[in-house]
Amino acid sequence: MRMEDEPQKPSLRLVAGGVTPSRREEDSLVAAFLVGDDDAFGELVRRNEPLVLAIVRRYAQTPEDARDLAQRTFLRAFEAARRSLRSGPRAAVPFRRWLVRVAVNLAKNHRRDALRVLRAPLEDADAEGAIATAPAAHDALVLRERARRMRAAVLRLPRRQREVLTLRVDAELPFAEIALALGITENAAKVSFHYATRALRAVLAPEETP
Amino acid sequence: MSPACTDFEVLLSLRAAGALEPAEAARTEAHLAGCAACRAEAAADEAVLRLATLPPPSAAERRAVAALAADALATLRRREARAASWKRATVGFAAAAALALVVVAPAVLGRKGPVLPPAPAPVTTAATAQVDAWQAPDLDTLWTEADVLDVAGAAYASDATDTSYLAIDLDD
Numbered sequence: 507m508r509m510e511d512e513p514q515k516p517s518l519r520l521v522a523g524g525v526t527p528s529r530r531e532e533d534s535l536v537a538a539f540l541v542g543d544d545d546a547f548g549e550l551v552r553r554n555e556p557l558v559l560a561i562v563r564r565y566a567q568t569p570e571d572a573r574d575l576a577q578r579t580f581l582r583a584f585e586a587a588r589r590s591l592r593s594g595p596r597a598a599v600p601f602r603r604w605l606v607r608v609a610v611n612l613a614k615n616h617r618r619d620a621l622r623v624l625r626a627p628l629e630d631a632d633a634e635g636a637i638a639t640a641p642a643a644h645d646a647l648v649l650r651e652r653a654r655r656m657r658a659a660v661l662r663l664p665r666r667q668r669e670v671l672t673l674r675v676d677a678e679l680p681f682a683e684i685a686l687a688l689g690i691t692e693n694a695a696k697v698s699f700h701y702a703t704r705a706l707r708a709v710l711a712p713e714e715t716p
Numbered sequence: 717m718s719p720a721c722t723d724f725e726v727l728l729s730l731r732a733a734g735a736l737e738p739a740e741a742a743r744t745e746a747h748l749a750g751c752a753a754c755r756a757e758a759a760a761d762e763a764v765l766r767l768a769t770l771p772p773p774s775a776a777e778r779r780a781v782a783a784l785a786a787d788a789l790a791t792l793r794r795r796e797a798r799a800a801s802w803k804r805a806t807v808g809f810a811a812a813a814a815l816a817l818v819v820v821a822p823a824v825l826g827r828k829g830p831v832l833p834p835a836p837a838p839v840t841t842a843a844t845a846q847v848d849a850w851q852a853p854d855l856d857t858l859w860t861e862a863d864v865l866d867v868a869g870a871a872y873a874s875d876a877t878d879t880s881y882l883a884i885d886l887d888d
Binding site for chain 1 (some may be wrong): 725726729730732733734735760761763764765767768769770773774776777779780781784785786788791792797826
């Protein structure tokens with residue numbers, strides 16, 4: 507997730523296949539929080555907030571909507587971590603993986619609910635002003651319309667393709683981590699991503715035909 | 717596009733996402749250097765992913781999550797307090813029921829069974845007073861409180877603090 511005018515933050519991305527220092531730190535923070543350390547909770551949220559927001563904001567209708575989805579993601583992930591720790595070290599799952607899985611599931615349910623109503627996507631709220639002041643208003647309008655259609659098409663993708671695509675494009679997760687979070691093989695994740703890309707290209711294809 | 721090009725279809729999509737391993741990238745770039753059709757495919761993949769990418773978070777989005785950690789912690793603590801309250805009520809209910817059984821059972825059994833020595837008067841008085849003071853919660857209250865305990869399920873979705881979230885559907 508990119509912030510417009512913030513300095514580049516150090517990457518906290520998980521590296522698959524090993525226990526990274528970041529993973530050990532997060533495990534310690536989760537353990538500290540579960541025995542009552544509120545500061546550990548705050549640190550965990552701050553570290554993982556960009557990741558969670560990157561996943562849920564595509565499904566949000568308003569900024570407050572995104573915040574609520576993110577908050578629910580954190581609370582459920584903490585509860586999941588608490589329960590998995592009770593089951594012993596063997597059942598321990600990296601906290602970030604809980605977050606990704608919970609966020610994907612909440613987003614899926616939220617999308618299902620949101621499909622009952624037709625609302626402008628989140629990004630449209632900010633786009634109005636930019637269009638009005640753009641020097642090439644027509645070109646900007648065309649581009650905006652294509653982007654809008656593309657984002658709508660992303661939400662209409664089959665579930666697995668949509669999940670893989672958004673975890674890569676929005677959350678910028680490695681395919682190995684996407685596969686672990688979704689419970690599929692890395693190769694299956696890559697193939698799903700390819701099919702998703704092809705499906706989106708098919709949406710654009712009619713307007714590209716003369 | 718030649719038959720060999722089909723081997724690169726998935727790789728071209730991964731390339732557009734910046735997800736190729738070094739060896740894959742080298743092989744793909746070598747193929748692209750000599751294949752115009754695949755260069756066009758690669759460009760189309762890049763274009764579509766660019767369009768599908770969300771814009772950076774707006775100022776309004778950043779403002780909305782400015783206090784996310786504090787808000788989440790406050791919500792969590794509220795839920796824990798409610799759960800603890802419910803737990804205390806459950807324990808109190810169980811204790812009162814057990815106490816009532818201790819007090820009532822000898823009286824009922826005493827009618828048919830052997831004559832038992834009378835319980836000391838001060839204990840009976842105190843126990844009766846406790847039972848009188850406790851009022852059984854009605855079923856609706858129990859049901860509502862039990863829902864709060866479902867921390868991994870409906871309680872999160874129906875959190876009373878999520879009013880803005882609920883309002884989205886209601887507004888439409």
